[in-house]
Amino acid sequence: MPTIEIRGLCKRFGKKVVLDGLDLVVPQGRNTVVIGGSGTGKSVLIKCVVGLLRADEGEIRIDGEDVTKMDERELVRVRQKFGMLFQGAALFDSMNVGENVAFALRRLRRYPERQIQDVVEEKLAMVGLRDIQHLTPAELSGGMKKRVGLARAIASEPEILLYDEPTTGLDPIMADVINELIIRMRESLGVTSISITHDMASAYKIADSIAMLYKGKIIEVGTPAEIRHSASPVVSQFVEGRAVGPITAEHEEFVRFVRGSGESGERKEQ
Amino acid sequence: MAKEGNRIGLNAALEKFGTRVFGMLEDLGNIFVLLLQCVSWVFRPPSEFRNIVKQMEEVGIRSMPVVLVTATFTGMVIALQSWSGFQRFQATSLVGSVVALSITRELGPVFAGLMVSGRVGAAMAAELGTMKVTEQIDALVTLATNPVKYLVVPRVIAATVVLPILVVFADLVGILGGYFVAVYLLGANSYVYINKTYQYLEFKDIYTGLVKAAVFGFLIAIISCYNGFIAQGGAEGVGRATMRAVVASSMVVLISDYFMTSLMF
Numbered sequence: 287m288p289t290i291e292i293r294g295l296c297k298r299f300g301k302k303v304v305l306d307g308l309d310l311v312v313p314q315g316r317n318t319v320v321i322g323g324s325g326t327g328k329s330v331l332i333k334c335v336v337g338l339l340r341a342d343e344g345e346i347r348i349d350g351e352d353v354t355k356m357d358e359r360e361l362v363r364v365r366q367k368f369g370m371l372f373q374g375a376a377l378f379d380s381m382n383v384g385e386n387v388a389f390a391l392r393r394l395r396r397y398p399e400r401q402i403q404d405v406v407e408e409k410l411a412m413v414g415l416r417d418i419q420h421l422t423p424a425e426l427s428g429g430m431k432k433r434v435g436l437a438r439a440i441a442s443e444p445e446i447l448l449y450d451e452p453t454t455g456l457d458p459i460m461a462d463v464i465n466e467l468i469i470r471m472r473e474s475l476g477v478t479s480i481s482i483t484h485d486m487a488s489a490y491k492i493a494d495s496i497a498m499l500y501k502g503k504i505i506e507v508g509t510p511a512e513i514r515h516s517a518s519p520v521v522s523q524f525v526e527g528r529a530v531g532p533i534t535a536e537h538e539e540f541v542r543f544v545r546g547s548g549e550s551g552e553r554k555e556q
Numbered sequence: 557m558a559k560e561g562n563r564i565g566l567n568a569a570l571e572k573f574g575t576r577v578f579g580m581l582e583d584l585g586n587i588f589v590l591l592l593q594c595v596s597w598v599f600r601p602p603s604e605f606r607n608i609v610k611q612m613e614e615v616g617i618r619s620m621p622v623v624l625v626t627a628t629f630t631g632m633v634i635a636l637q638s639w640s641g642f643q644r645f646q647a648t649s650l651v652g653s654v655v656a657l658s659i660t661r662e663l664g665p666v667f668a669g670l671m672v673s674g675r676v677g678a679a680m681a682a683e684l685g686t687m688k689v690t691e692q693i694d695a696l697v698t699l700a701t702n703p704v705k706y707l708v709v710p711r712v713i714a715a716t717v718v719l720p721i722l723v724v725f726a727d728l729v730g731i732l733g734g735y736f737v738a739v740y741l742l743g744a745n746s747y748v749y750i751n752k753t754y755q756y757l758e759f760k761d762i763y764t765g766l767v768k769a770a771v772f773g774f775l776i777a778i779i780s781c782y783n784g785f786i787a788q789g790g791a792e793g794v795g796r797a798t799m800r801a802v803v804a805s806s807m808v809v810l811i812s813d814y815f816m817t818s819l820m821f
Contacts, residue, residue: 378692393699442700
């Protein structure tokens with residue numbers, strides 16, 4: 287089973303620095319949850335891990351192999367270790383549920399068709415769905431889409447699962463169903479996983495360890511209990527969801543700065 | 557004060573223009589890269605044969621009615637126009653040749669190209685754009701599938717192969733449309749009309765038209781796929797990508813048509 291080691295990861299978009307020398311180690315068979323505000327680069331982080339985005343600097347080692355230096359053909363091989371659940375499930379809407387789940391199986395391995403049907407049925411059963419192979423994604427509810435997305439991600443038996451905001455946009459009950467599934471995936475399949483979320487209830491429930499992403503760096507890693515009682519003012523503001531604290535103070539300062547410079551600009555023109 | 561204001565206005569306009577030019581060059585470079593990727597993925601397993609057939613059906617069979625209707629009416633209107641023009645110097649016997657040559661050399665491929673730009677180009681850009689903004693293209697990548705190989709290669713191959721076939725039918729019905737108007741509505745002599753059609757039509761006229769059609773199909777598919785791939789920002793972004801795909805591919809059809817004609821004849 288693999289570990290993921292990220293060292294000094296940098297990613298910029300134009301002038302905007304999103305990840306700025308990020309370090310994170312994801313131990314094997316564990317669920318690491320990365321928390322952080324919207325737009326702090328959580329999605330960018332896992333997209334770099336799976337090679338959807340190219341890192342500008344730093345290294346990402348999957349089982350010791352650095353994916354940032356790989357060419358596309360090697361990446362295809364490494365990506366077979368991964369399964370990813372997307373925020374909006376990202377089901378292929380030109381295909382029905384069965385074809386979605388079977389997609390990687392048909393592309394990668396030459397299973398006989400009969401066997402593929404069995405695997406699809408089994409994976410759907412693992413996420414608590416049955417007899418919906420013929421439905422199209424448009425006919426599914428948000429929670430069902432996510433579960434089908436999860437079934438598709440685990441169809442080719444990945445060693446690493448990446449969850450992009452698995453509970454966002456779901457009602458609390460469905461969110462908990464997804465949380466239970468994520469825990470079950472770890473227990474029954476033994477997969478290593480990275481989840482990113484800003485839903486603290488979900489993070490506390492599914493995490494073996496929680497890492498807080500702030501200003502392009504991981505500023506604290508700990509067990510759920512440690513994070514809950516963190517001494518860091520930034521972490522504690524985030525996990526307790528307070529409107530007042532260091533994270534927003536800076537924002538307010540920025541707003542004041544912009545307003546201030548705007549006013550002085552006007553004055554200059556006069 | 558006013559002078560300074562003018563200068564700022566001019567600078568801003570120049571800057572805007574420069575940004576546009578750089579944007580276009582960037583697009584051009586990216587399309588070229590996409591083309592190279594297509595070439596590098598086309599022969600690698602697994603085969604996309606079923607996908608190609610599906611796209612051929614989409615581009616070919618579904619576009620057939622539109623292309624046939626436009627080609628028929630184009631042939632008809634040329635017969636009508638050239639008849640009234642040629643009457644002025646008693647050359648109505650040449651209407652058959654005019655129809656046949658203009659349809660096979662120019663109007664068959666160009667109109668088919670424009671119709672396919674609108675119909676297929678828009679569909680490709682909208683589908684790929686939606687897949688992009690809903691992360692379906694990212695999902696393909698995580699399912700060990702290269703999106704260029706899976707999405708772009710089959711579309712480009714299908715459009716390149718199918719457009720000439722569409723044009724064969726367009727040529728046929730265009731000439732028939734002209735014949736119908738000339739002979740049944742304007743009273744031309746059927747024998748003379750057919751004779752003149754054959755007399756001046758060379759095989760070269762037909763195959764150059766088909767080569768043009770293949771190039772159009774290729775350009776439409778790759779431009780539309782590219783615009784779909786770079787879509788971002790939800791429904792609005794997909795709309796913009798679709799619009800750009802249709803405008804760009806229609807323009808490219810007409811522009812490349814000029815250069816191909818000047819090279820071929």
